[in-house]
Amino acid sequence: MVKNLITSEQNTWCMGCGNFSVEHSLKEVFAGMRDDSKSLDEVVLVAGIGCHGKIADYLNVNSVYSLHGRAIPFATGIKLADNNLKVICCVGDGDAYAEGLEHLIFAAKRNIDITVIVHDNRVYGLTTGQYTPTSPYHFKGRSTPGGSPERPVNPLSLMLVSGATYIARSYSGRKEHLAGIIRAGIEHKGFSYIEVLQICASYCDMTDSYEEKTEIRNNENLTSYSGAEEIINIWNYDNGKEIPLGEFYQVNKSAYEDEFSPVSDVNSGKTSVTEFLDGI
Amino acid sequence: MGLDFSVIIGGKAGEGISSAGLTIARIFSRLGYYVYMDFDHPSLIKGGHNFSVIRASEEKTGSLREGIDILIALDKNTVNIHKKRLKPESTLIFDSDSVKKVSGTPVPAKQIVIDSGGIPVMINSCLLGAFCRTIGLERGFTRSVIRDEMPVKTEKNLEIAMKGYDYVSELCNIPDISEAAGRKKILSGNEAVALGLVYAGLDAYISYPMSPASGILHFLAGNSDSFGIKVIHPEGEIAAVLMAEGFACAGRKAATGTSGGGFCLMTEGLSYAGIAEIPLVIVLAQRQSPGTGAPTYNAQSDLLFASYAGHGEFPRFIAAPANSMQAFSWSVIAMDIAWDFQIPSIILMDRTVCEGIYTFECDLSSAGEISENRNISESSVIHSVPKGEKYERYADSEDGVSPFAPLGTKNAVVKINGKTHFRSGISTGDPEMLQWLADKREKKENSLKSALDKIKCVHAGGTSDSETALICWGSLSMLCEEVAEKFSLKLIQPVVMVPFPEKEMKKELSGIKRIIIAEDNSTGQLSLILKGMGIHADKQILSYKGRQMTVEELSSKISEVL
Ligand code: SF4
Numbered sequence: 031m032v033k034n035l036i037t038s039e040q041n042t043w044c045m046g047c048g049n050f051s052v053e054h055s056l057k058e059v060f061a062g063m064r065d066d067s068k069s070l071d072e073v074v075l076v077a078g079i080g081c082h083g084k085i086a087d088y089l090n091v092n093s094v095y096s097l098h099g100r101a102i103p104f105a106t107g108i109k110l111a112d113n114n115l116k117v118i119c120c121v122g123d124g125d126a127y128a129e130g131l132e133h134l135i136f137a138a139k140r141n142i143d144i145t146v147i148v149h150d151n152r153v154y155g156l157t158t159g160q161y162t163p164t165s166p167y168h169f170k171g172r173s174t175p176g177g178s179p180e181r182p183v184n185p186l187s188l189m190l191v192s193g194a195t196y197i198a199r200s201y202s203g204r205k206e207h208l209a210g211i212i213r214a215g216i217e218h219k220g221f222s223y224i225e226v227l228q229i230c231a232s233y234c235d236m237t238d239s240y241e242e243k244t245e246i247r248n249n250e251n252l253t254s255y256s257g258a259e260e261i262i263n264i265w266n267y268d269n270g271k272e273i274p275l276g277e278f279y280q281v282n283k284s285a286y287e288d289e290f291s292p293v294s295d296v297n298s299g300k301t302s303v304t305e306f307l308d309g310i
Numbered sequence: 311m312g313l314d315f316s317v318i319i320g321g322k323a324g325e326g327i328s329s330a331g332l333t334i335a336r337i338f339s340r341l342g343y344y345v346y347m348d349f350d351h352p353s354l355i356k357g358g359h360n361f362s363v364i365r366a367s368e369e370k371t372g373s374l375r376e377g378i379d380i381l382i383a384l385d386k387n388t389v390n391i392h393k394k395r396l397k398p399e400s401t402l403i404f405d406s407d408s409v410k411k412v413s414g415t416p417v418p419a420k421q422i423v424i425d426s427g428g429i430p431v432m433i434n435s436c437l438l439g440a441f442c443r444t445i446g447l448e449r450g451f452t453r454s455v456i457r458d459e460m461p462v463k464t465e466k467n468l469e470i471a472m473k474g475y476d477y478v479s480e481l482c483n484i485p486d487i488s489e490a491a492g493r494k495k496i497l498s499g500n501e502a503v504a505l506g507l508v509y510a511g512l513d514a515y516i517s518y519p520m521s522p523a524s525g526i527l528h529f530l531a532g533n534s535d536s537f538g539i540k541v542i543h544p545e546g547e548i549a550a551v552l553m554a555e556g557f558a559c560a561g562r563k564a565a566t567g568t569s570g571g572g573f574c575l576m577t578e579g580l581s582y583a584g585i586a587e588i589p590l591v592i593v594l595a596q597r598q599s600p601g602t603g604a605p606t607y608n609a610q611s612d613l614l615f616a617s618y619a620g621h622g623e624f625p626r627f628i629a630a631p632a633n634s635m636q637a638f639s640w641s642v643i644a645m646d647i648a649w650d651f652q653i654p655s656i657i658l659m660d661r662t663v664c665e666g667i668y669t670f671e672c673d674l675s676s677a678g679e680i681s682e683n684r685n686i687s688e689s690s691v692i693h694s695v696p697k698g699e700k701y702e703r704y705a706d707s708e709d710g711v712s713p714f715a716p717l718g719t720k721n722a723v724v725k726i727n728g729k730t731h732f733r734s735g736i737s738t739g740d741p742e743m744l745q746w747l748a749d750k751r752e753k754k755e756n757s758l759k760s761a762l763d764k765i766k767c768v769h770a771g772g773t774s775d776s777e778t779a780l781i782c783w784g785s786l787s788m789l790c791e792e793v794a795e796k797f798s799l800k801l802i803q804p805v806v807m808v809p810f811p812e813k814e815m816k817k818e819l820s821g822i823k824r825i826i827i828a829e830d831n832s833t834g835q836l837s838l839i840l841k842g843m844g845i846h847a848d849k850q851i852l853s854y855k856g857r858q859m860t861v862e863e864l865s866s867k868i869s870e871v872l
Contacts, residue, residue: 037736039736039737069720071718071719071720071721071722072718074717074718084737086725086727086737087725087736087737090723091723092717092718092722092723092724092725093724093725093726093727093735094556094559094586094717094726094727095725095726095727095728095729095731095735095737096552096582096728097552097578097579097582097728100548100552100578100579103544103548103549103552103553103556104552104553104555104556104559105556106544106549106553106556107514107516107552107553107554107555107556107557107558107559107560107564108556108557108559108560108717109556110514110540110542110553110556110557111513111514111556111557111559111560111561111562111564112560112561112562112716112717112718114718115560115717115718132545132546132549133545133549135545136544136545136549290540291535291538291540293513293514293538293539293540293562294537294538294539295538296511297511298538299508299509299510299511299512299537299538299539300509300674302508302536302537302538303505303508303509303537303674304674305536306505306533306536306537307495307505307670307674310495310496310497
């Protein structure tokens, strides 16, 4: 059953890469949906570009292997076109926090009902190791051999102020937790943002630090903005003793796609144009 | 030659010059005349100088003349700028509270508005009333036009307009020919594109505002409910084009519109549509100059850019309409072609066509026919896949067009991919697949070409057996046709630009000994394309001051080169 959720495409991720964990978590979530007799025909996976993007080739579900930073506008168009579809975006940190940042902020602002999973390995893997918006201060990458002069951004904080209605963080080393968060994110009606701390075995292996510092610490009162802020500010993507994982924020707000009336049936265009021209 | 009448109304931005111009255009349309109107405005919200030029004629028209029969001036600037266009018999109607020391028909419009308790913008209604009397319109007709066209504070507007009407006396009599000629309709090119797209089944229009394409966005947003479409203004042009592609992936027809600067940003999405084979319509409204240029002025300078925009090699369709009728018909065709061939279609407009107001006499059923009679590959969208059958998004086919199952199709795993891919849609760098994909794209291009061979892609007019041809494209066509008739030349306007209808063009050129090419750009972009086909211009007329040439201007340039 679960087997044919994976395509026969040969996997080229490095050994130990955190992407495997996201892939298998998704596979499990999809298998669960199928067991609940929900059709996977209605699942669409939209991926950006980077190591994470190969997930579009590996998972045997509908997919759009899109452009660097642009998964979200594709996903937005798809969701607006067909509200029945469950649209899940897998994006990278370089992908979504650098070139695609405007789209990420706007998707949160609109509260469109899609689920964004950020494979945040804090490095550009596919282009062989340059700093990203969440790389630690003074990160030594191939484009910043003397250490990155930029401090990291805290993307959760950005998503909270932008209007995301579901915010959670997990870690690729905790697959069960990750799968649960993804399931919850997909079930949430509105914009779900899931930050996955993912290790890159080749260019940014943070395993030791994550194993030591990650701690599950949900926001007791999920609708509390200040509670979310507090947890999100415990770790600023640079130093710090504790890295909280868990569900940090969840509220209900009307979703973007509900602002539009459904489009008319085929051929109504001809009638409405004729009527318009008769009236002028 | 029947009636041929030109009017200018001018004033500052914010004084309602565009709507006053439209009212004048509408008056002539109702009387049965063909109308063309151009609204000239700098990129300003208040102040400066705005003017509308309206030409009304018993003959088809889409161009302007140098001479003006009536000049309506809301300010002194209007008189100073346009008085050289007045002929001895012309009339100047002016607000005598703002304009002093000129002769003509003074109307104390400002005072009339104050006395009637109106608001300043109603000065234009007062002068419009005076205009209607001047051209001999009946009271009842004038009242009904003002009522329909100036719907804000109608009663006050009417009162003020009729005071203007009563203040002046009749100077000429424009006859009502609507009984014989039929009451006409007017549409801007932007409205016509919008209607064409809706006619072709548009589900969503997604666009970031940019002159001169914004009119499409505004028009569709204002009518989205009655047209049954979604209209979205997203965070930028990149999002706009990709959201439109998202719609298409889910089987819904979408279009976007922009000008050169926004189109630059869209080229990433354009290439994506090329490789991922996504149906997409982009309206590219050209405006003057590179960079931020002169946003409210005209140019035809993005032809080569549109033809080659994007990286990699992929087929595309480009049509450049000349007026609102062509804009309507070719928008329908552009959408059909995008979906039949799963390629990007570009409707290449220019500022003059976008914002120009043209008489719209279109038999809708025949506009549809152009596309329905074509013999192109039938729409290849499928909505079901038999259980157990494997669906391949990029399956092989004779014409290069694969069956397209929208995302969400039952029993189909649809894998859309912007990287080079297998037939299944899974990525590959395999040399044979790379070549196969390029060949597939070329096959599509060839089938598009043979489909276009079956429809008329070149408009010809003027004197058909002339030995001299005047070639032009886009908004220049109606002007060139009028001038071509005057000089007994043949007019040729290619409407399809990519793939260029070479055979049809050469057929139209058979027997031609001299070629003049006119374009609104400084480098002769169409000439360059034609040169590649061995078609050489004997003379080029290039105009690039942002304003369309008048009939007299083009005529004198033609006499110089003939
Ligand atoms: S480079 Fe890093 S992110 Fe990319 S596949 Fe290898 S381990 Fe994974």
